[in-house]
Amino acid sequence: MEKKTIRIALAGNPNCGKTTLFNALTGSNQFVGNWPGVTVEKKEGKLKKHEDVIITDLPGIYSLSPYTLEEVVARNYLINEHPDVILNIVDGTNLERNLYLTTQLTELGIPVVMAINMMDIVKKNDDKINVKELSRELGVTIVEISALKGNGIMDAAEAALQAAKVGRTIPMHTFSGAVEHAIAHIEEAVLHDMPEDQQRWYAIKIFERDDKVLAKLNLSKEVLAHIEKDIQAAEKELDDDAESIITNERYIYIASIIKGCYKKKTAGKLSTSDKIDKVVTNRWLALPIFVVIMFFVYYISVSTVGTWATDWANDGVFGDGWHLFSIGTNDYDEAITKYAEENVWTKPFVVTVDKAVDDEVIGAQDIKDAIQEEDYGAFDEAYGTYGDSLAQAGYDVSTIYDAALGDDAQGVPDPSEFGIWVPGVPVLLNNLLDSIHCSSWLQSLIVDGIVGGVGAVLGFVPQMIVLFLLLAFLEACGYMSRIAFVLDRVFRKFGLSGKSFIPMLIGTGCGVPGIMASRTIENERDRRMTIMTTTFIPCGAKVPIIALIASALFHGAWWVAPSAYFIGIAAIVISGIMLKKTQMFAGEPAPFVMELPAYHMPTVSNLFRSMWERASSFIKKAGTIILLSSIIIWAGSMFGMIDGSFGFSLDMELENSVLGMLGRAICWIFAPLGFGNIKATIATIMGLVAKEEVVGVFGVLDFEGMTQLAAYSFLCFNLLCAPCFAAMGAIKREMNSTKWTTFAIAYQCVFAYAISLVVYQIGSVFVGNANIIGLICAVIVLLFITYMLIKPYKEPVKLGKEVRV
Numbered sequence: 001m002e003k004k005t006i007r008i009a010l011a012g013n014p015n016c017g018k019t020t021l022f023n024a025l026t027g028s029n030q031f032v033g034n035w036p037g038v039t040v041e042k043k044e045g046k047l048k049k050h051e052d053v054i055i056t057d058l059p060g061i062y063s064l065s066p067y068t069l070e071e072v073v074a075r076n077y078l079i080n081e082h083p084d085v086i087l088n089i090v091d092g093t094n095l096e097r098n099l100y101l102t103t104q105l106t107e108l109g110i111p112v113v114m115a116i117n118m119m120d121i122v123k124k125n126d127d128k129i130n131v132k133e134l135s136r137e138l139g140v141t142i143v144e145i146s147a148l149k150g151n152g153i154m155d156a157a158e159a160a161l162q163a164a165k166v167g168r169t170i171p172m173h174t175f176s177g178a179v180e181h182a183i184a185h186i187e188e189a190v191l192h193d194m195p196e197d198q199q200r201w202y203a204i205k206i207f208e209r210d211d212k213v214l215a216k217l218n219l220s221k222e223v224l225a226h227i228e229k230d231i232q233a234a235e236k237e238l239d240d241d242a243e244s245i246i247t248n249e250r251y252i253y254i255a256s257i258i259k260g261c262y263k264k265k266t267a268g269k270l271s272t273s274d275k276i277d278k279v280v281t282n283r284w285l286a287l288p289i290f291v292v293i294m295f296f297v298y299y300i301s302v303s304t305v306g307t308w309a310t311d312w313a314n315d316g317v318f319g320d321g322w323h324l325f326s327i328g329t330n331d332y333d334e335a336i337t338k339y340a341e342e343n344v345w346t347k348p349f350v351v352t353v354d355k356a357v358d359d360e361v362i363g364a365q366d367i368k369d370a371i372q373e374e375d376y377g378a379f380d381e382a383y384g385t386y387g388d389s390l391a392q393a394g395y396d397v398s399t400i401y402d403a404a405l406g407d408d409a410q411g412v413p414d415p416s417e418f419g420i421w422v423p424g425v426p427v428l429l430n431n432l433l434d435s436i437h438c439s440s441w442l443q444s445l446i447v448d449g450i451v452g453g454v455g456a457v458l459g460f461v462p463q464m465i466v467l468f469l470l471l472a473f474l475e476a477c478g479y480m481s482r483i484a485f486v487l488d489r490v491f492r493k494f495g496l497s498g499k500s501f502i503p504m505l506i507g508t509g510c511g512v513p514g515i516m517a518s519r520t521i522e523n524e525r526d527r528r529m530t531i532m533t534t535t536f537i538p539c540g541a542k543v544p545i546i547a548l549i550a551s552a553l554f555h556g557a558w559w560v561a562p563s564a565y566f567i568g569i570a571a572i573v574i575s576g577i578m579l580k581k582t583q584m585f586a587g588e589p590a591p592f593v594m595e596l597p598a599y600h601m602p603t604v605s606n607l608f609r610s611m612w613e614r615a616s617s618f619i620k621k622a623g624t625i626i627l628l629s630s631i632i633i634w635a636g637s638m639f640g641m642i643d644g645s646f647g648f649s650l651d652m653e654l655e656n657s658v659l660g661m662l663g664r665a666i667c668w669i670f671a672p673l674g675f676g677n678i679k680a681t682i683a684t685i686m687g688l689v690a691k692e693e694v695v696g697v698f699g700v701l702d703f704e705g706m707t708q709l710a711a712y713s714f715l716c717f718n719l720l721c722a723p724c725f726a727a728m729g730a731i732k733r734e735m736n737s738t739k740w741t742t743f744a745i746a747y748q749c750v751f752a753y754a755i756s757l758v759v760y761q762i763g764s765v766f767v768g769n770a771n772i773i774g775l776i777c778a779v780i781v782l783l784f785i786t787y788m789l790i791k792p793y794k795e796p797v798k799l800g801k802e803v804r805v
């Protein structure tokens with residue numbers, strides 16, 4: 001006979017450590033964050049070393065009366081799927097509030113075992129819990145654990161297994177006489193067919209007039225009227241409404257048992273968390289502190305540490321190669337600078353550059369600066385970006401450059417002759433393919449198409465790892481939940497609640513889980529608005545676009561990366577205010593209730609797990625969808641028209657290729673935004689498949705010299721327009737309506753177009769080449785947005801309501 005599987009459900013308040021315990025017991029990698037509402041879907045896993053034990057991680061709930069979607073998920077699982085045992089995780093530092101749910105769980109007719117978590121903190125605070133007494137009072141087995149440290153977790157699982165086999169939990173709490181009387185009547189009148197141990201919970205819910213339970217039982221009018229008489233009798237006797245009676249009696253009961261078994265040492269004193277909160281959630285300081293912190297997060301990951309690592313990945317691993325431990329780098333730098341001084345930076349060359357600087361040719365100053373500082377690296381980069389445009393403007397810089405550094409140049413110092421040189425992947429592959437006499441088209445497909453495209457995307461992994469680690473730290477220590485609270489004050493002003501911040505925060509990794517996280521928002525309008533605006537925040541895949549533009553066109557200017565983040569926030573704010581004034585979204589946002597968890601130092605393994613969860617999906621995509629589309633792009637740029645007939649050529653001009661023709665056919669759309677060229681058009685379209693593709697396209701099709709303004713407009717458009725297919729799919733799922741999905745995506749595209757238009761056309765005025773028609777359009781758009789921002793609300797919106805638990 002097959003062994004029966006045992007199902008253990010993990011239930012408890014939000015943020016009490018269910019997922020941490022789940023991960024520890026099953027070896028899974030589910031997301032853990034220090035704020036309530038991290039888990040929004042139930043997750044299953046097998047208990048380690050027990051093939052026949054399935055553990056289900058549920059979203060956190062405060063009670064069995066659900067208000068939000070994810071609370072419904074948890075309750076429905078417990079009631080409809082009837083697990084064999086409930087392992088009730090209780091936050092030991094917050095016993096009183098957590099026991100409220102416990103009293104309800106014990107009424108379900110399912111064996112309950114309680115695990116008091118966070119014992120490490122309880123012990124540190126020197127608080128005392130009398131487990132024996134509590135266990136006797138509640139009638140459940142209790143195990144003390146620390147899910148984070150891994151203490152006692154196996155004991156908890158074993159206790160649950162034991163209870164599943166033999167245990168029965170009998171609710172110890174009785175309500176006052178009048179209520180019990182009504183409950184008994186209800187059980188008799190409508191529930192006698194039900195298994196006896198489930199009757200009590202249903203009876204209490206009917207007494208509370210829970211509409212979901214009433215709908216499910218589908219009672220006849222007469223029966224309902226009969227029950228209603230009993231309920232009203234109790235209400236009259238106790239002078240309160242049924243639901244409040246139940247809630248109050250539960251709290252009184254909990255208070256009475258807790259008095260005897262819980263001694264809090266720190267009661268009344270300000271904890272360290274409270275002290276920190278006095279500063280970081282301070283009315284005036286909170287937002288500036290947040291801005292500074294976010295600025296550093298993006299600055300460190302995109303501009304400093306991250307750039308260094310990404311340069312290494314792009315130029316080293318996926319480029320020519322690199323010096324192991326930088327051995328030989330200095331010698332090479334000296335040699336190449338000396339070589340450049342003697343052969344490149346000669347008088348005629350410098351004079352030409354100076355002339356271009358005087359004539360204010362874009363990029364000339366960068367080249368001049370690099371020469372003056374004798375910085376070959378900066379020179380190489382600046383020349384690579386602007387060399388062509390200088391030449392096109394009639395400044396002959398290329399003759400000398402090509403003679404000294406071109407393909408046929410002799411005597412150029414070779415980095416591989418210094419120190420310990422590790423050749424890059426493309427170099428190694430080329431050598432390998434040459435040695436086996438691979439045909440040239442296949443070699444081009446492998447090296448330029450696949451390695452070029454996938455490598456361009458993978459090259460940004462180091463940067464992303466730094467970013468995700470920093471964000472994981474802010475999340476895990478508890479700071480991010482403060483931000484939700486702080487931003488609630490701001491978000492409320494334009495019709496979103498602080499709860500919308502959590503989806504946006506998760507969206508910094510990937511928009512798909514971000515959009516899904518909007519389920520914690522109970523109000524339908526707020527939820528739709530959040531879904532529509534969440535993807536404005538740069539997700540992980542957009543970081544490479546930002547980094548590429550920042551480094552290739554702005555020479556790693558410090559402000560580009562943080563500005564992308566703030567553009568995202570501004571887009572959310574502006575959209576919120578504008579949409580709120582339409583009929584569709586009018587009305588006040590739901591009050592924000594969120595608990596602020598205590599700060600704590602995250603474990604290194606948790607940080608890495610959270611970082612890895614986000615980074616790995618990025619890498620996986622590189623291996624699948626990016627690989628496929630790199631091949632398509634490569635083919636699209638190699639097939640095309642040669643001398644009037646269709647064919648394949650490794651020297652195909654982009655203009656004549658299939659891709660080029662496609663880009664040309666639609667690039668007019670983007671002309672008013674300043675990037676109506678073929679490459680940028682193709683990149684933008686491919687970005688709808690996956691945002692990584694934008695960089696992938698430039699990886700395969702090298703960067704075309706764009707002006708800084710056009711590049712910034714390109715960046716804005718790609719940050720704000722419709723997300724990738726995967727995220728659009730998530731929008732469709734969460735909106736659950738084609739009409740709303742279409743509206744959301746159309747809104748995003750139109751908004752992106754409008755902002756880029758304003759950036760480019762108004763920016764052009766400052767650069768001194770304004771286009772009159774474009775400018776007029778941009779001004780109209782700007783006026784419209786301003787009008788929408790200052791126009792009064794349709795109905796008075798009460799602002800500034802704050803709720804804090």
Ligand SMILES: Nc1nc2c(ncn2[C@@H]2O[C@H](COP(=O)(O)OP(=O)(O)OP(=O)(O)O)[C@@H](O)[C@H]2O)c(=O)[nH]1
Nearest residue numbers: 014015016017018019020037038039060146147148
């Ligand atoms: N000090 C300490 N922290 C813990 C312990 N268990 C969990 N945590 C932390 O508590 C926070 C919440 O943990 P989660 O496992 O995400 O909580 P959850 O119950 O799944 O939360 P929701 O999914 O929102 O319902 C995280 O920051 C954990 O690192 C513990 O035993 N001790």
Ligand SMILES: [Mg+2]
Nearest residue numbers: 018019038039
């Ligand atoms: Mg969880």
